[in-house]
Amino acid sequence: MKAICLYFQVHQPLRLRRYRFFEIGNDHYYYDDYTNESITQKIAKECYLPANAILLNLIQSLKGKFKLSFSITGLALDQFEHYAPEVIESFQMLAATGYVEFLAETYSHSLASLNNKDEFAAQVQTHSQRIEKLFGQKPKIFRNTELIYSDHIGEMIAKLGYEGILAGGARQLVESNKPNYLYSNFINPNLRVMVKNKRLSDAITSRFSDKNGLTAEKFTKLLNKGNQNGNIVNIFLDYEIFNENQTKNTSMLNFFTELPKVILSNTEFEFATFSEIVKNQEPIGAINMPQPVSWNKKEDNLSAWQGNDLQKEASRKLYILRNSVLRVDNDHINMDWKFLQSSDHFYYMSNNFFTDGDIHNCCSPYNSPYDAFINYMNILSDFKNRLTELNMHKAEAIPGYEYQKV
Missing domain, CATH: 3.20.110.20 (7-stranded beta/alpha barrel)
Structure with a gap:
């Protein structure tokens, strides 16, 4: 059968x-x-x-x-x-x-x-x-x-x-x-x-x-x-x-x-x-799949979420913050950390967003991938500042967070 x-x-x-x-x-x-x-x-x-x-x-x-x-x-x-x-x-x-x-x-x-x-x-x-x-x-x-x-x-x-x-x-x-x-x-x-x-x-x-x-x-x-x-x-x-x-x-x-x-x-x-x-x-x-595959409609790769410099920079900046999030262990911080990791935020930054055909993301709330990137990075900057303040008593900066032009 x-x-x-x-x-x-x-x-x-x-x-x-x-x-x-x-x-x-x-x-x-x-x-x-x-x-x-x-x-x-x-x-x-x-x-x-x-x-x-x-x-x-x-x-x-x-x-x-x-x-x-x-x-x-x-x-x-x-x-x-x-x-x-x-x-x-x-x-x-x-x-x-x-x-x-x-x-x-x-x-x-x-x-x-x-x-x-x-x-x-x-x-x-x-x-x-x-x-x-x-x-x-x-x-x-x-x-x-x-x-x-x-x-x-x-x-x-x-x-x-x-x-x-x-x-x-x-x-x-x-x-x-x-x-x-x-x-x-x-x-x-x-x-x-x-x-x-x-x-x-x-x-x-x-x-x-x-x-x-x-x-x-x-x-x-x-x-x-x-x-x-x-x-x-x-x-x-x-x-x-x-x-x-x-x-x-x-x-x-x-x-x-x-x-x-x-x-x-x-x-x-x-x-x-x-x-x-x-x-x-x-x-x-x-x-044998040494390189990641996905159910991306146009390609089976990761281009919809990690295919351009905007997406890669936003992702890099986000995950640099993990150790600081763990040190702080604050309920509000943990909630935001959880929500900011959703792949949807990075998908909205994709250049092929409007042709990908993904059902649950058929309508972007942004005018362009760059608009999505700027909005996300503004939020991430505030989130990073909150982490810095909460870690201040340890006098610890967050390494690797210097701005990189994209």
Whole structure:
């Protein structure tokens, strides 16, 4: 029997307010609360709640034959808790069925895996603890921010005790038609690696814009036609696929209402969670990815988040501050540190932002990448000044923070 692993990523960016240069040192609050609350509540009503209701009904009606996985960022959970607690309750109902797996993440939806291994480990641990507390599951499988994966990142995850990790649709696997197998990490063979089937995942996200649309029957034909090789099909999707607009929202909900039943009736596939795959199947070999890959729509690299000098400078300045944050250990500082690491801030600085097609970031709050950079750096300057003041009694400056022109 072949397995299909359906996985949804749930994330809500925490949007920063417009923070001017003259506010540095005078105002230490950085967030656009009105926008964050209104968007979270709107998407909860139009996307998360109706989609969760449909999935719960499918799980109950198909009596164990339909399974899926979620990865919910800590930033999304924070905003649900404040603005839409009913969303957390609806995910708890899904968890209670026993047929939904919740994955580990970086708490802040951050790029820590690329910048600081200690921060990365700390965030993963914090996120797993939050998932276990909310949903009664200790995550066994890890999903990195933006599905970023490399041999080294996999090795770090193996050392943290996880059994498996998800990876973006690496070009070499897509071109050789080999994403449909279970692999092991190249450095640590104990870690299992599951790769996105880019063709079938993208078929769902893109076909609704085609004039002929996509039905459950059409997708099932694609599934049967393109997957004679391998024994796993990993469908990785952003959960906000249900929220593109009202017309598409309705059709996408209808599509997923029918899809599991059509697949089970017309294919040799069964639905499985990632933990079940890791437990029941053996890898065909090690996958070698020395350079990081992601689920970037245009490329499988990191260009959307670390592709220009603005992004690299902002990231460098941010992670220089980590040791000072740990020394201070202040609740307000820790909160801001957590929120400022979100990959969304760096994505808004990308030159290819408007053509990347990422669903949950389809509308930048900034006029340009440079505008995003300036706003972020103004906030980071104030944050750094607060750290300096709190560390003053130790007479410690923050090394490496001199300005570098970009």
